[in-house]
Amino acid sequence: MSDATSLPPIAPPTRRRVTSRAPRTAAVLLIALVVLAAVAPLIAPYAVDAIDLANRRAAPSAEHWFGTDELGRDLLTRILYGAQVSLAIGLVSALLSAAIGAAVGATAGYARGWIDDVLMRLTDAMLAVPRLPLLMIVSAVLQPSVPLLVVFVGAAGWMESARVVRAEIMSLAARDFVSAARAVGATPLRVVVRHLLPGVLSTASVATTLAIGRGILLESALSFFGVGVQPPTASWGNMLYQAQTTMTSEPWLAIFPGAMIFLTVLACNVVGDAIGAGSDGTS
Amino acid sequence: MTRLIVRRCAQSVPLLFVISLLVFALIHAAPGGPLSTYLENPNVRPEDIARLRQAMGLDRSLSAQYVAWMLAFLRGDWGYSFADGRPVLERLTERVPATLELVGAASLIALALALPIGVFAATHRRFDRLTTFLTVAGISLPVFWFGLILQLLFAGWLGWLPSSGRATFDGDGIGDRLAHLVLPATLLAAVFAAAWSRYLRRAMQHIIGRPFIRAARARGVRRTALLLRHSLPNALPSFVTVVLLDASIMASGAVVTESIFSWPGVGSLFAESLVKRDYTVLMAFLMCGSITVMVLNLIADIAVQLIDPRTRDVS
Numbered sequence: 001m002s003d004a005t006s007l008p009p010i011a012p013p014t015r016r017r018v019t020s021r022a023p024r025t026a027a028v029l030l031i032a033l034v035v036l037a038a039v040a041p042l043i044a045p046y047a048v049d050a051i052d053l054a055n056r057r058a059a060p061s062a063e064h065w066f067g068t069d070e071l072g073r074d075l076l077t078r079i080l081y082g083a084q085v086s087l088a089i090g091l092v093s094a095l096l097s098a099a100i101g102a103a104v105g106a107t108a109g110y111a112r113g114w115i116d117d118v119l120m121r122l123t124d125a126m127l128a129v130p131r132l133p134l135l136m137i138v139s140a141v142l143q144p145s146v147p148l149l150v151v152f153v154g155a156a157g158w159m160e161s162a163r164v165v166r167a168e169i170m171s172l173a174a175r176d177f178v179s180a181a182r183a184v185g186a187t188p189l190r191v192v193v194r195h196l197l198p199g200v201l202s203t204a205s206v207a208t209t210l211a212i213g214r215g216i217l218l219e220s221a222l223s224f225f226g227v228g229v230q231p232p233t234a235s236w237g238n239m240l241y242q243a244q245t246t247m248t249s250e251p252w253l254a255i256f257p258g259a260m261i262f263l264t265v266l267a268c269n270v271v272g273d274a275i276g277a278g279s280d281g282t283s
Numbered sequence: 284m285t286r287l288i289v290r291r292c293a294q295s296v297p298l299l300f301v302i303s304l305l306v307f308a309l310i311h312a313a314p315g316g317p318l319s320t321y322l323e324n325p326n327v328r329p330e331d332i333a334r335l336r337q338a339m340g341l342d343r344s345l346s347a348q349y350v351a352w353m354l355a356f357l358r359g360d361w362g363y364s365f366a367d368g369r370p371v372l373e374r375l376t377e378r379v380p381a382t383l384e385l386v387g388a389a390s391l392i393a394l395a396l397a398l399p400i401g402v403f404a405a406t407h408r409r410f411d412r413l414t415t416f417l418t419v420a421g422i423s424l425p426v427f428w429f430g431l432i433l434q435l436l437f438a439g440w441l442g443w444l445p446s447s448g449r450a451t452f453d454g455d456g457i458g459d460r461l462a463h464l465v466l467p468a469t470l471l472a473a474v475f476a477a478a479w480s481r482y483l484r485r486a487m488q489h490i491i492g493r494p495f496i497r498a499a500r501a502r503g504v505r506r507t508a509l510l511l512r513h514s515l516p517n518a519l520p521s522f523v524t525v526v527l528l529d530a531s532i533m534a535s536g537a538v539v540t541e542s543i544f545s546w547p548g549v550g551s552l553f554a555e556s557l558v559k560r561d562y563t564v565l566m567a568f569l570m571c572g573s574i575t576v577m578v579l580n581l582i583a584d585i586a587v588q589l590i591d592p593r594t595r596d597v598s
Contacts, residue, residue, distance in 0.1 A: 022416070121294075121297055121298060121301070122301060124298055125298045125301040125302050125305075125573075127531065127576075128298065128302065128531060128573045128576040128577050128580070129302055129305065129531070129569065129572070129573045129576075130531045130532075130534035130535050130538075130569070130572040130573070130576070131531065131532075131535055132534075132535035132538060132539070133534065133535060133538055133553055133565075133568060133569060133572060134569060136538075136553075136557055137309060137557070137565050137569065138309060140557050140560065141309060141310070141312060142312065213423060217425055220425055220427075220428075221425070221426075221427060221535075221539065224427045224539075225542075225554065225557065226558075227557065240427065240428060240431075244431055247431055247434065247435050247439070248435065248439045251435055254428065254431050254432075254435075255432070257428075258425055258428030258429075258431070258432070259428075261425045261428060262420075262423060262424060262425055262428065265423040265424075265425070266419065266420060266423035268423075269419050269422060269423050270419055273419065
């Protein structure tokens, strides 16, 4: 019996206390990154395209904290400007995914029947296609500009939130307040937008936060293969693309941009997890 | 069981249709269509383009082209690679064993890590804190970057392991092969170990909170049995589904891992073909990737029925 008493409590208490510090740090980090990216022209130590051929491939030093690249451009400056592109792609593509996902999920979940079948089959089909290779082909074929790239990344990531939103809408639609709204003559559009979507917000925001991280990862992977953001525009991914060939001689060119991607995605996932845990506890 | 398989196969037909339309539309959306590789080549005259267009049937209506392509695809005639003129099917199949070796090794490593981590994290608070951090970090890792770092560290600076390839040119023996496998398999396994242990931990926590576990504990069932005989089997069906459904992410991971470590598998073939705009190979890869994912979905359904008697048809 002694080993049975050492078991943990049967119902694990909410994990809020355990994780309370990490999400706050992560959120602060994310906000700091966004602010730094926004004021990059003011704080960057050098001009973004300042070529200094005398100082090519310089190791990190007091003048160049993160070193310089093969054209002598300051890496810290490029990372700050790259943050604008990478963060913007992550944020906007996630919002786009959320919007498409909410539209598809809400339509399928509320309409049910054949509309639901068709939309969910489409979702399944999109989920079955390997995402990164698909996006790699699309960007190789169409060679998109940055705004178009955002659209592609967003359009490739709506399936998860569509599923989540559909499930949530279905359970909400069976509740009395929905019948009440319908009884007083609300149109389906009004029922969904005014009465159902607000209830889905917390679940959808978890999916969206996670999608920011995924969008940044996708952009950087695409750029890493040379089919994403094209030079001279700096993004964290295409800095890695240029750095991979000189990995042994100038490792800092790869280490810093990659570390930024890692930190940002980590922060998004920690915040997303925390929102998820919070909404689990209240429902 | 047979009814399930038949039903799921029938369901996957429209799915495949949608995917094939998507793939077909993609190639035709390219500026210049499938012949765009020749458009930029000054040695190819405009009249040659016109001749090629007619010879390849590209002057027919899109729907006729789609039907012809689909029928040929079903027959196993996947066209010829633009890069070296060999049949696409041949180029793909010769790369499959290497990919299976890599993905198989990575899945084993990931499972070997995820199962104990998931179970222990669900029950041990302090261990959970550590693994929660590690697994969130794991799913946030940019695979390509982590691969470069591993390469730099273990092949470059420490010199312990070979940096690329599947075997040394004149090397032989299982030791050489294993040494080449370690880094790419670890890289591919890292993300999945993290994702799967997170999932298993959640599933286990849900089970452990249920009354029947409390009842079993009250009866004096031992701790190990409580976890491994009463809880784990209940968490397994959904875990198996998640593992098998991650196959499409595995395909993306294989593309990245194989091209970083020059692993001669299907994934690096894809990356090479992308650089060369070898559309026939790219299309075949996308179709095969999607079909594989759907087959694994089906296997997941069957596996769940085998593991979990509650989901079996009563008839």
